[in-house]
Each structure stands twice: as C-alpha cells, then as structure tokens.
C-alpha cells in the first residue's frame with residue numbers, strides 16, 4: 303500500500319522533550335496517513351515510549367506541535383487547554399506495555415466506563431458495543447470476570463478493546479507484547495494484525511521485528527531522540543542506510 | 558456471697574460500659590473517616606499552600622498523646638464552653654482518628670499504580686473522573702486493611718476516656734474496685750470485655766487484608 | 777502576650793516531668809524490647825505448647841488497652857501482697873505491652889531470613905543454636921531498628937498514662953499546674969507542644985533513617 307495521496311491524519315512537527323535538562327527527544331517530525339501502520343523501533347532508551355506518550359500528551363512536549371486532520375490540536379502546545387487535552391485523548395487510543403486494566407471493575411465495565419463518562423453512548427449502547435469489541439478481540443467469555451482472573455494475553459486484548467471503545471482515529475501501542483510469553487503474545491499480535499487489515503491507523507512501538515516486517519507500512523528507527531532511519535520495512539530491514547541500523551537489527555535478531 | 562456470684566455481678570456492671578466503649582469507637586471511627594477525606598486530598602495536593610496545612614494538622618494531632626488531647630478538650634476548652642465527658646471524648650477521638658485515617662488514605666492514593674491514572678487519562682476521562690472513578694476506589698481498597706487495624710487501636714484508645722470520666726468499661730471497673738470489689742477480678746473482667754471486641758475485630762482486619770491483597774495492584 | 781510569661785514560669789516543672797517521661801520510656805524500652813525478642817523466639821519454638829502459650833500471651837496484651845494493664849497492676853498487685861512503686865508499676869505494665877507489640881516485628885524479621893540460611897549454616901556442621909544465633913538472628917535484627925524506633929515514639933506518648941496513677945511525668949505536672957492556676961488550657965497546650973515537637977522531630981529522624989537503610 304502507498305499512502306502518498308492519502309489524507310494526513312496526524313502531523314507531528316519538531317517534537318522535543320527535555321527531562322530536567324536531559325534532552326530525550328530532539329525534534330521529531332512525522333506524518334501519519336489515514337490507515338497507515340507505523341512500527342517504531344530502536345534501542346532501549348532511544349525515546350520511543352516518550353515520543354508515543356507525547357502524541358497523546360501523557361507527556362507534555364517541551365517543544366513542537368501536533369496537527370490532527372490538518373487542524374492544530376492546541377492553540378498553544380505549551381499551554382494545553384483542558385478541553386483540547388480531552389478531545390485529543392478521545393481521538394487517540396493507547397495500549398500500554400503493562401495493560402493497566404482497572405482492577406476494581408469487571409472486564410466489561412473496563413470497556414464501558416469511558417464511553418459512559420465521556421457521554422459517547424448510553425449505558426445500554428455502551429454495554430452492547432463493549433460486548434461486540436470483546437468478541438472481536440476474542441475474550442467475550444470473560445466479560446463478567448475481574449481482570450485479575452484473566453491471563454496476560456487476555457488482559458492485553460481487553461485493553462485493546464477498551465482503547466477501541468472511544469472510536470479512536472489513531473491507536474498507539476507501546477510494546478504491547480513484551481510483558482507476555484511468546485505464544486500468548488501471538489494472540490495479541492493477531493488482533494493487532496486484524497485491526498491493521500481493517501484499516502485502523504496505528505503506531506506501534508515494538509521489538510517484534512517479524513510483526514514490523516509483515517504488518518507495518520513504514521518503519522521508523524529512533525536513536526538518541528532522533529529518527530535515524532525511515533522507510534518501508536523491506537528497505538529498512540534489508541538495505542539500511544546507516545551502520546548503526548544494521549548493528550541494532552543484528553543485536554535484536556540475535557536474541 | 559461466693560466468688561462466682563461476685564464475678565457474675567461484676568460482669569453485669571462492667572458490661573454496661575461496653576456500649577459506651579463501642580459507641581465511642583464507632584462514632585469516632587466514622588466521623589474520623591469523613592473528616593479524613595478532605596485532609597488526605599489536601600495532603601496529596603501538588604500545591605504547597607494546600608498541602609502544608611494538612612501535613613501540619615496530621616503531624617500535630619498525632620504528635621500529642623491521646624490523654625493530653627482529652628485533657629485539653631475536657632479541662633482546657635471546658636473552661637470556655639462547658640462540655641460533658643462523652644462529647645469531649647468524642648471530639649478528641651474523632652480528631653485523632655481523622656489524622657491517622659488521613660495518613661492511611663494518603664498512602665492509599667499514592668500507592669495506586671501510576672499506570673492506572675495514565676490509562677484513565679489516555680481514555681480521555683476528565684481529571685475528576687480519573688480520580689473519583691479510577692484512583693479513589695483503588696485507594697480505598699488499599700487503605701482498608703490498615704484502617705481496619707487502626708479501628709482496633711482506636712478501640713483500645715477509647716479506654717483513656719475513662720480518665721476524664723466517660724462511663725465506659727474501665728470506668729465501671731474502677732467504680733466497682735472503689736466499692737470494694739477485688740481489683741484483680743474487676744480488671745480481668747474489664748480486659749475480657751475488650752478482648753471480646755478486639756480479637757474478632759483484628760481477625761476481621763487480617764481477613765480484609767488477605768481479601769484485598771488479591772484484588773488490587775500495588776506498586 | 778501574658779501567656780508567654782506564664783509558660784516561662786511553668787516550663788521548668790514541665791521539663792522536670794519530661795525527664796521522668798523520658799526515663800520511663802528508657803526503662804520500658806530496656807525491658808520491653810528484650811521481652812519482645814524472647815516472645816518472638818518462643819512463638820516460633822519447636823514445642824507446640826510453648827508456641828500456643830506465647831502467642832496467646834501476645835494476643836491478649838495486644839487486645840487489651842494499656843490502661844487496663846496499668847490499673848490491673850496498680851490496684852491488683854497490693855491485693856496479692858505485691859507492693860511496688862507507681863513508677864515500677866508503669867514500667868512493668870508498659871513493658872508487657874511493648875513486649876507483645878514488638879514481638880511481631882522481631883518475628884517478622886526472623887521469618888524473613890528464610891530457611892536457606894539456616895540450612896546453609898547447618899550443612900557447615902553448626903549446631904542448631906549456633907546456626908540460629910550466629911547466622912539467622914544477626915540478619916533478622918538488621919531489619920528491626922526502624923520499626924522499633926517508631927515503637928519508642930509510641931511508648932513515649934503513652935507514658936502520659938502514668939498520669940492516671942499519679943507518677944509525676946509531664947502530663948501530671950501540667951495537670952497539677954492547671955489545678956493550681958485554674959488555667960488548664962494554657963499549660964496543657966504547652967505540654968502538648970512539647971510532646972508534638974519531640975514526636976514530630978523523632979518521627980522525621982526515623983523516616984530519614986529508614987530511607988537510608990533501604991538504599
């Protein structure tokens with residue numbers, strides 16, 4: 303698939319992040335087209351999680367700006383208004399490495415809560431939609447269970463359903479399978495692949511190079527807070543431009 | 558009279574104080590829990606000006622012994638507004654339990670995993686919803702076991718109210734001793750009454766602790 | 777600012793009472809902590825009956841208010857021909873209470889060491905006693921200073937209960953000044969401030985210490 307003519311859904315412009323004088327993101331710019339799947343790879347500490355969290359302002363960037371659908375997300379990116387923050391986060395879903403399901407709620411309540419509180423759907427509609435999403439990720443039989451009664455793989459799929467419940471235009475995944483055993487992780491990757499096939503726009507931080515190669519439309523390699531290499535998976539993986547890229551790929555593939 | 562009849566009578570008289578002991582424990586625990594909520598919220602604020610008074614309140618209230626508080630309220634404030642022993646004790650014990658429970662609640666709030674708040678934020682929940690729907694319910698769960706064991710400590714602390722004349726278990730035991738009952742028996746009976754309440758209560762608190770451990774993610 | 781003049785006048789007697797409070801605290805700690813360690817050892821003893829009795833002792837003293845123990849000793853001891861001073865009564869009653877409470881800390885410390893250490897020591901041919909006293913115990917005691925210091929603050933606060941049987945510690949001093957001047961509020965507040973300063977400062981020191989121990 304090529305996205306040259308597709309609509310640019312998200313535009314990140316020169317995103318910077320400094321933690322107490324430590325410059326973690328050094329001005330990252332990126333366009334995400336509607337329907338595109340981007341794999342974000344790179345060595346530990348490169349700033350992948352930080353960058354992803356800047357895209358929904360869980361981390362407030364210290365510089366740069368975001369556009370969604372051609373419109374600036376914030377009038378002043380350094381002084382986000384509450385309403386702007388909420389609207390960004392409702393349009394962008396996030397899946398965490400450690401799932402972060404709400405342990406005091408049942409599985410289905412995890413998926414309905416934000417729909418109800420954000421006024422997206424009525425209680426009965428929210429419930430119906432939640433069950434549909436849970437079926438889609440293959441855990442409908444756990445609807446009434448507590449998260450603690452579910453396996454890690456199930457929990458992560460529930461977390462995906464929860465993020466999808468907001469009808470996000472863009473999904474962010476931060477190493478969704480690295481806390482899981484490989485077999486269980488595959489169930490999660492299968493769900494993500496289905497989402498990608500259905501045209502969901504996704505940015506996935508991952509160490510699963512096979513997944514990146516097969517599912518991603520574009521691979522971004524982040525190193526020391528910058529994009530070191532960028533392109534279609536086959537190019538980045540087979541013919542990297544930089545020696546550092548091949549070193550990184552060797553190190554990962556050797557594991 | 559034989560010893561058994563004496564002991565039976567002692568049980569009866571001292572038992573009348575049990576109601577007051579339980580009343581003091583329940584009222585000051587419940588009122589203290591309610592007061593503790595705003596104190597804990599202030600205590601976890603990011604704004605120093607909000608946090609500092611709550612910290613000072615907790616430190617000062619807990620830094621002064623229960624007996625001294627009760628004497629200050631009953632004899633000290635008593636010279637300004639006249640107070641009966643029971644209301645004075647209730648005020649003092651509520652004050653103290655609010656400070657201890659506020660610390661429990663604070664620890665509860667701070668021990669909810671940061672990922673929980675982040676997940677709630679990422680779903681676009683408002684700050685108020687993030688706190689009341691996601692953080693607070695889990696904080697209550699985490700704060701429950703230490704608060705249940707605090708209830709046991711509070712029960713025993715209520716004994717101090719006898720010193721300002723509240724008619725609780727100890728008060729009646731003392732009264733019977735003054736009337737010539739054998740002190741060893743009288744205070745054994747008093748001790749037994751406390752055990753009747755405190756032992757089940759502490760077993761309950763351990764049970765709660767065990768239950769909650771399976772239910773929450775603590776950092 | 778007349779109350780400041782009053783406070784200056786009362787301070788010496790309060791400080792004298794404070795001396796008694798601190799002395800009581802020291803005596804109670806000196807007896808209560810060793811008692812706590814002893815109870816902890818008994819509560820994990822091989823003999824079942826010893827375990828049951830010591831745990832019952834601990835549970836009873838944790839379940840009844842210190843004031844009941846104090847009154848029991850103060851009014852009850854003379855009945856059984858045991859005559860000791862009020863000061864000694866407080867020390868005895870309070871030490872039993874502290875022993876029961878602190879035994880839990882010692883026991884947790886011992887259990888935390890785990891069976892591997894004991895087995896390693898035994899496999900070197902050490903006697904059970906040596907394995908315990910030279911290998912397990914030293915490790916167990918490393919974790920207890922923090923909690924024991926917190927207990928010390930609690931003990932200091934509850935020495936105020938000595939007021940109930942007329943030992944002249946700080947609360948009693950404050951109260952008797954109050955009963956002479958009829959200005960209970962002022963002198964009790966002064967005593968409260970002294971208690972609070974000592975407790976808050978020591979709690980801070982304990983927190984520092986515990987933070988340091990953890991790193």
Ligand SMILES: Nc1ncnc2c1ncn2[C@@H]1O[C@H](COP(=O)(O)OP(=O)(O)OP(=O)(O)O)[C@@H](O)[C@H]1O
Nearest residue numbers: 321322324326344345346347348349350351352353
């Ligand atoms: N809240 C924070 N405060 C201070 N420094 C931080 C914070 N979050 C991240 N960092 C620093 O930013 C750098 C990038 O971290 P980040 O978590 O984004 O890396 P990553 O690429 O996701 O690594 P990994 O593959 O290990 O998850 C690291 O050096 C980290 O120490």
Ligand SMILES: [Mg+2]
Nearest residue numbers: 350351352477
């Ligand atoms: Mg990361």
